[in-house]
Amino acid sequence: MPEQPPLRPLALLVTRNFPPLLGGMEKVNQHLLEELQPSWKLGLCGPTGCSAYVPPHAEVRETKTKPLPIFLVVTFWRALRVGLRRSPSWVIAGSGLTAPIAWLVARCAGGKAAVYLHGLDIVVPSRLYQWLWLPFIRRCDVAMVNSVNTGRLAEQRGVRQDRLRVLHPGTDLPALDSIEALDFRNRHGFGSRPLLLSVGRLTQRKGLAEFVAKALPTIVSHDPAVLLLIIGDEASDALHTRAGSERERILAEARHAGVDQNLHFFGRCDEATLGAAYQAADLHIFPVLELPGDVEGFGMVALEAAAHGLPTVAFDVGGVADAVQDGQTGTLVKSGDYGHLCSAVLRQLVQSKNEVVIAACRTFAAGKTWQRFGERLRFLLGETGE
Numbered sequence: 001m002p003e004q005p006p007l008r009p010l011a012l013l014v015t016r017n018f019p020p021l022l023g024g025m026e027k028v029n030q031h032l033l034e035e036l037q038p039s040w041k042l043g044l045c046g047p048t049g050c051s052a053y054v055p056p057h058a059e060v061r062e063t064k065t066k067p068l069p070i071f072l073v074v075t076f077w078r079a080l081r082v083g084l085r086r087s088p089s090w091v092i093a094g095s096g097l098t099a100p101i102a103w104l105v106a107r108c109a110g111g112k113a114a115v116y117l118h119g120l121d122i123v124v125p126s127r128l129y130q131w132l133w134l135p136f137i138r139r140c141d142v143a144m145v146n147s148v149n150t151g152r153l154a155e156q157r158g159v160r161q162d163r164l165r166v167l168h169p170g171t172d173l174p175a176l177d178s179i180e181a182l183d184f185r186n187r188h189g190f191g192s193r194p195l196l197l198s199v200g201r202l203t204q205r206k207g208l209a210e211f212v213a214k215a216l217p218t219i220v221s222h223d224p225a226v227l228l229l230i231i232g233d234e235a236s237d238a239l240h241t242r243a244g245s246e247r248e249r250i251l252a253e254a255r256h257a258g259v260d261q262n263l264h265f266f267g268r269c270d271e272a273t274l275g276a277a278y279q280a281a282d283l284h285i286f287p288v289l290e291l292p293g294d295v296e297g298f299g300m301v302a303l304e305a306a307a308h309g310l311p312t313v314a315f316d317v318g319g320v321a322d323a324v325q326d327g328q329t330g331t332l333v334k335s336g337d338y339g340h341l342c343s344a345v346l347r348q349l350v351q352s353k354n355e356v357v358i359a360a361c362r363t364f365a366a367g368k369t370w371q372r373f374g375e376r377l378r379f380l381l382g383e384t385g386e
Helices: 024-035 068-086 096-109 127-139 148-156 178-187 208-214 216-222 246-257 271-280 300-307 338-351 355-366 370-385
Strands: 010-014 041-047 059-063 090-093 112-117 142-145 164-166 195-199 227-231 263-267 283-286 312-315 330-333
Touching: 010 024, 010 068, 010 096, 024 041, 024 112, 024 300, 024 370, 041 068, 059 068, 068 096, 090 096, 096 112, 096 127, 112 127, 142 148, 142 370, 148 164, 178 271, 195 271, 195 300, 208 216, 208 246, 208 338, 216 246, 216 338, 227 271, 246 263, 271 300, 283 300, 283 338, 300 312, 300 355, 312 338, 330 338
Parallel strands: 010 041, 010 090, 041 059, 090 112, 112 142, 142 164, 195 227, 195 283, 227 263, 283 312, 312 330
Antiparallel strands: none
């Protein structure tokens, strides 16, 4: 008789951060689940609606995300039932938030526990979280981190160095289309104006209100035609955000500085439109703030910009240095130095995108594709699962 292939073990992902919720963490977890195949059978305990975003044949259990305590309790119960019935070899927490669930289910089911840490889930300013959640993060068999900086933060909070593994988020590497970029500009009436692009959910940490107040007026004084295009919407699903509308704060600063005509809010858009915007823009800006109890774990939008040949000017905070190769795919500026940030933006606008810059950006991004992410993910779980 022919030899039967070995049965594939189950990997169970437990997370609140998964589509249809929007954000970088959600995108990472979606790719994490996809890249586990074909080595593992797939299981997911996630938010309502997540079953529409998973590979075929994955076992899915959905839970409403609000209120958060109910989500955690119900998700734990559902993950435990899957674990006891199917004995997963790995139970993976998609962020520190679900690390206690992953660890408890793994121990009950005889498997191993892993957690993917994004930065904020290490430093979140909650005494309850620091007292109750961090011990479970420390106990996980492996803690994957999205950047070197997140690894440092985890080690400072007691995660053993021998359990830490850097696993950078990835990106797609699309074909470039100059016609598509020109069409985007013409369709939205941007013409040949110098176009600065910001991409991401509107949160205080992204620093757009401060950029508009402290940098954009200087940039506009040198080139009145400059337009700041903001793609993204309010972070309505985020657990940690300040009250009120960030969009209104940005707009208020623009009006006060007299640059509201140099601002365009685009809102959410699909991937095709976003790709066209990356190609149409002259520069991606990422003026992230250093905030107590908050951190930019990596900076996926900077990597996505590079994949489209678009350089980034950013403050060197958190894990941004892992997403921007200073001097090659953009410029890193000391945190809070808006004078140098303005100079870097103006210098880049004068140079404009050229073939050398585009090639450098895409070469860097080619080393951090989702395929590379998957290869390292499978290596790490295999390495620590023997």
